Amino acid sequence: MENKPNIGIVPLWDEYNQRIWTQHGYTDCIVRAGGLPVILPLTEDERVFSQSIGMCDGFLLTGGPEVSSAIYDGKIRSHGIITCPLHEKLEIMVIDRAIERNLPLLGICNGMQFLNAALGGTLGQTLPAQTELSADSPSHEVIVEQDTPLAYMLNSQTLTVNDCPHQEIKDLSPILRRMAYAEDGAIEAVYMPLKRFIWAVQWHPELSSQTDKANAKIFEAFIMYAKLCRN
Secondary structure, three states: OOOOOEEEEEOEEEOOOOEEEOOHHHHHHHHHHOOEEEEOOOOOOHHHHHHHHHOOOEEEEOOOOOOOHHHHHOOOOOOOOOOOHHHHHHHHHHHHHHHHHOOOEEEEOHHHHHHHHHOOOEEOOOOHHHOOOOOOOOOEEEEEOOOOHHHHHHOOOEEEEOOOOOOOEEEOOOOOEEEEEOOOOOEEEEEOOOOOOEEEEOOOHHHHOOOOHHHHHHHHHHHHHHHHHHO
């Protein structure tokens, strides 16, 4: 029986109902690519935090609400977004673990923004013009940066994507590199050099990968590296 790699998913936090949850697309893509999705808990118990993260061979930072401004500039702003300190703590622990152990990590939408902010980058403010885009249908093309892991994997200079961001990267983290960008210059994908697979994308490949082979390859590469870490 195949020993599938455990992929720790950072769940979304529902303040109103006091619950954690994730969208089916994330777990489905992991399963189809050969991984075993594991929903990570939000808890005050440090031992549970550490043990749950320690059992994983890779991590997925999912999309979600805006990143707290305190993460990237130390200033707390009130703009109607409810953040969860435990959720942000889990994301930081996951990022630290992936970097320290050279484990694969994939950030999607908000996951890319949080990765950048946690690693010393900054974010722009809410993008009202983008919020009405449909995340489950193609919205625009991105230009793939030459000589990057994404370019080598796709063997293409462009990629059609679907995104509806609330924020965008303003200043890129000094330890990340750009992999793709929009026509207006907005950063659409990043990676961390010298690591197996620490990637993040602004769009939602979990929604388009069933019909788009290029986006499916992102999950396939992610799980491939997780299998290497497990073995």
